Amino acid sequence: MCGIFGAVTPGVDAARIAAFGLFALQHRGQESAGIGVSDGEQLMVYKDLGLIAQVLDDRRLPSLRGHLAVAHCRYSTTGSTRWENAQPTLRLGPRRAIAIGHNGNLVNTRELLESLPGGRSRLAATTDTDLLTALLADDPSTDTVDALVHLLPRVRGAYSLVVLDEKRVIGVRDPHGFRPLVLGKVAPDFLDPIGQEALGLIDDAERTGWVLSSETAGLDIIGAEYVRDVEPGEIVILEAGREPRSVRFADASPHLCVFELIYFARPDSYMLGRNLYEVRRRMGIELAREHETEGDLVMPVPDTGSPAAAGYAEASGIPYREGLVKNRYAGRTFIQPSPIMRQRGVAVKLNPLREVVRGRRLVVVDDSIVRGTTTRSIVGLLRRAGAAEVHLRISAPPIYHPCFYGIDTQIETELIASRHDVGGIRDFVGADSLGFLSIRGILAALDLPYEGFCFACFDGHYPEPVPYDAASRKLMLEEPVPVHG
Ligand code: SF4
Numbered sequence: 099m100c101g102i103f104g105a106v107t108p109g110v111d112a113a114r115i116a117a118f119g120l121f122a123l124q125h126r127g128q129e130s131a132g133i134g135v136s137d138g139e140q141l142m143v144y145k146d147l148g149l150i151a152q153v154l155d156d157r158r159l160p161s162l163r164g165h166l167a168v169a170h171c172r173y174s175t176t177g178s179t180r181w182e183n184a185q186p187t188l189r190l191g192p193r194r195a196i197a198i199g200h201n202g203n204l205v206n207t208r209e210l211l212e213s214l215p216g217g218r219s220r221l222a223a224t225t226d227t228d229l230l231t232a233l234l235a236d237d238p239s240t241d242t243v244d245a246l247v248h249l250l251p252r253v254r255g256a257y258s259l260v261v262l263d264e265k266r267v268i269g270v271r272d273p274h275g276f277r278p279l280v281l282g283k284v285a286p287d288f289l290d291p292i293g294q295e296a297l298g299l300i301d302d303a304e305r306t307g308w309v310l311s312s313e314t315a316g317l318d319i320i321g322a323e324y325v326r327d328v329e330p331g332e333i334v335i336l337e338a339g340r341e342p343r344s345v346r347f348a349d350a351s352p353h354l355c356v357f358e359l360i361y362f363a364r365p366d367s368y369m370l371g372r373n374l375y376e377v378r379r380r381m382g383i384e385l386a387r388e389h390e391t392e393g394d395l396v397m398p399v400p401d402t403g404s405p406a407a408a409g410y411a412e413a414s415g416i417p418y419r420e421g422l423v424k425n426r427y428a429g430r431t432f433i434q435p436s437p438i439m440r441q442r443g444v445a446v447k448l449n450p451l452r453e454v455v456r457g458r459r460l461v462v463v464d465d466s467i468v469r470g471t472t473t474r475s476i477v478g479l480l481r482r483a484g485a486a487e488v489h490l491r492i493s494a495p496p497i498y499h500p501c502f503y504g505i506d507t508q509i510e511t512e513l514i515a516s517r518h519d520v521g522g523i524r525d526f527v528g529a530d531s532l533g534f535l536s537i538r539g540i541l542a543a544l545d546l547p548y549e550g551f552c553f554a555c556f557d558g559h560y561p562e563p564v565p566y567d568a569a570s571r572k573l574m575l576e577e578p579v580p581v582h583g
Pocket residue numbers: 276355356357358500501502503504505552553554555556
């Protein structure tokens with residue numbers, strides 16, 4: 099996943115605005131956070147492992163000066179979780195200084211690495227983003243946008259980027275638009291009108307701020323107005339005192355990741371003009387139509403299963419109740435204190451409400467089953483809490499195929515649906531019944547055609563071909579260099 103944000107805020111330090119925007123994207127990655135800033139002359143990056151509020155705190159932000167910023171929070175899909183792999187990546191080259199925040203995963207990393215003079219010895223990290231940054235810094239074009247137009251047609255896979263050079267913030271979306279990126283406008287009143295006036299910035303055009311965000315929720319938090327999506331195959335250039343400019347580097351062939359709508363993105367975000375809470379609620383309605391069951395209560399797996407559970411309850415007439423309490427502080431980076439606690443697994447994150455669960459026939463709604471182990475633990479928790487029956491309903495189809503475009507499900511054999519049919523999955527997780535929403539049901543909920551989306555993890559139709567070796571192993575840039583001869 100990863101969250102990216104970019105800001106151009108004339109007369110105002112952009113780091114604080116970018117940190118706020120990024121804070122709304124914390125759900126997209128919790129391993130590290132960072133910001134690159136420029137004052138129009140000098141560019142620098144600060145990044146570290148940890149949550150955004152830990153890394154970009156009030157002691158750090160005042161030292162990040164300048165009206166241009168890009169920011170990133172990481173969920174690793176290439177390279178392990180270590181400091182060097184945090185973003186934005188930075189290159190201070192002879193032609194340009196650049197910092198990049200990337201959401202997505204490239205599928206021709208090996209081929210690109212072979213084209214980098216000096217190869218892996220030139221990399222400062224083990225991510226495809228660092229490789230992209232090195233290639234961009236090396237490009238002979240004097241202008242960063244020209245360098246992007248030159249480089250990007252060779253780059254394949256998923257990439258929404260925020261790129262910072264000394265003078266500009268640049269937004270990029272790959273020709274498929276696998277990952278989202280939106281453009282927003284910040285009215286001077288939301289920046290610092292008094293400070294701007296003191297600097298001689300008078301008219302609205304020169305005082306207006308511009309931002310880029312993975313999701314519209316990142317605009318809302320800073321009072322920015324949604325302008326439009328960055329189009330697949332488009333470069334958007336943001337500079338102080340100017341309207342955004344657009345350059346195309348490829349024809350668009352849109353394939354937005356449908357999982358963004360099912361689960362990844364926030365329910366208060368909008369994609370393709372649709373509010374995602376509403377989309378997910380309608381998925382729940384379709385799920386109830388496809389997989390009816392009798393039950394006493396419809397219950398979500400919090401938080402992401404909640405909108406679909408509300409839709410299922412509405413369509414089925416079965417009452418909706420919360421029956422699992424989530425510990426909101428047990429994120430991906432939670433350090434489990436002992437092997438015994440590790441065995442407790444999902445119980446660290448979820449606790450059943452026994453009074454609600456006991457003796458009831460539960461219809462439990464979740465958004466996906468990946469490996470099956472978490473779902474099995476949840477069913478076990480509910481049974482131990484006294485549930486009479488557990489009927490699982492999933493607001494997505496079974497995941498048969500790995501994702502190579504920025505989601506960490508790259509090993510097919512780890513996917514339970516690649517090894518078991520629906521009956522086998524039901525038995526593995528210990529449910530009384532199990533139903534998955536179909537692709538047709540998703541499209542009915544979206545009221546959009548199949549063609550604009552990537553459904554590859556459900557149906558195996560990869561919009562961007564994946565070369566065998568790019569069955570892009572997550573740690574491929576950490577593997578020993580092969581010795582020939
Ligand atoms: S393969 Fe699945 S998770 Fe990956 S981009 Fe396509 S729909 Fe999204």
